[in-house]
Amino acid sequence: MLLLKRLIRSGVPVLALMAALLGAGSALAALGQPTPWQMGFQQSAAPTMDDITWFHNFVLWIIIAITVFVLALLLIVIVKFNANANPTPSRTTHNTLLEVAWTVIPVVILVVIAVPSFRILFTQLNIPPADLTIKATGNQWNWTYTYPDDKIEFTSIMLNDADRAKMNPVPPRLLGVDNPVVVPINKVVRVQVIGSDVIHAFAVPSFGVKMDAIPGRLNETWFKATREGVYYGQCSELCGKDHAFMPIEVRVVNEQAYAAWLADAKKKFALDNGAPATAVAAKQ
Numbered sequence: 001m002l003l004l005k006r007l008i009r010s011g012v013p014v015l016a017l018m019a020a021l022l023g024a025g026s027a028l029a030a031l032g033q034p035t036p037w038q039m040g041f042q043q044s045a046a047p048t049m050d051d052i053t054w055f056h057n058f059v060l061w062i063i064i065a066i067t068v069f070v071l072a073l074l075l076i077v078i079v080k081f082n083a084n085a086n087p088t089p090s091r092t093t094h095n096t097l098l099e100v101a102w103t104v105i106p107v108v109i110l111v112v113i114a115v116p117s118f119r120i121l122f123t124q125l126n127i128p129p130a131d132l133t134i135k136a137t138g139n140q141w142n143w144t145y146t147y148p149d150d151k152i153e154f155t156s157i158m159l160n161d162a163d164r165a166k167m168n169p170v171p172p173r174l175l176g177v178d179n180p181v182v183v184p185i186n187k188v189v190r191v192q193v194i195g196s197d198v199i200h201a202f203a204v205p206s207f208g209v210k211m212d213a214i215p216g217r218l219n220e221t222w223f224k225a226t227r228e229g230v231y232y233g234q235c236s237e238l239c240g241k242d243h244a245f246m247p248i249e250v251r252v253v254n255e256q257a258y259a260a261w262l263a264d265a266k267k268k269f270a271l272d273n274g275a276p277a278t279a280v281a282a283k284q
């Protein structure tokens with residue numbers, strides 16, 4: 001704070017300083033996880049999220065234009081038409097051109113917003129032919145992942161501070177898990193989402209994915225990760241006392257690394273043949 005005051009006194013333009021800080025913030029933003037002082041979304045790692053980010057910025061500019069326009073109108077009214085400046089007000093009650101304009105222009109703006117908005121919704125909900133299917137089951141309070149085609153299933157539990165400290169690199173607090181989901185790069189991954197006890201929600205910001213995990217109902221979503229890396233998400237539906245402690249960790253790796261992981265996982269996490277895929281299935 002003292003430094004800031006000194007800088008302001010020394011004549012450094014505050015706007016330039018803020019721009020520099022914001023620039024530094026985005027440069028520091030790590031891929032796949034939130035960062036302190038983050039502005040805007042997490043970095044995108046999938047085409048759907050690219051679209052969402054574009055749409056967010058697009059709507060932001062429309063909002064800015066409308067806000068500036070309304071502010072300008074208010075200022076004009078305050079300055080030009082106050083009782084001192086304009087003692088005898090006009091008695092105008094109708095202006096056909098103006099009334100048509102203030103009806104049609106907002107409609108046009110809404111259509112301009114609606115077209116890309118519905119296009120993005122459609123791409124999110126219309127699942128392309130999948131290369132890989134993963135079933136994510138929300139439990140109180142962890143996630144079980146099933147790869148039905150490869151007959152593997154494992155549960156993913158948040159790492160505590162002691163376990164994190166032993167790892168290199170140290171995973172982020174409240175986000176790192178013992179058994180992350182591993183997916184190959186540039187492949188369409190269909191995610192089937194369900195809850196085993198209460199409603200949870202499967203969300204990974206960098207992929208633009210958020211889907212409710214509802215007991216007794218199989219929801220579907222999809223993503224195609226186009227950048228290798230580790231991506232974190234969290235349960236996004238209040239689901240009980242440990243809601244904040246059931247993170248999602250997705251590792252996007254190349255084809256060879258995926259094959260190696262899969263071979264290992266088939267030994268470690270093999271599904272008992274004949275047994276139902278999850279506890280949910282067993283209940284039904």
Ligand SMILES: [Cu+2]
Nearest residue numbers: 200235239243
């Ligand atoms: Cu949950």
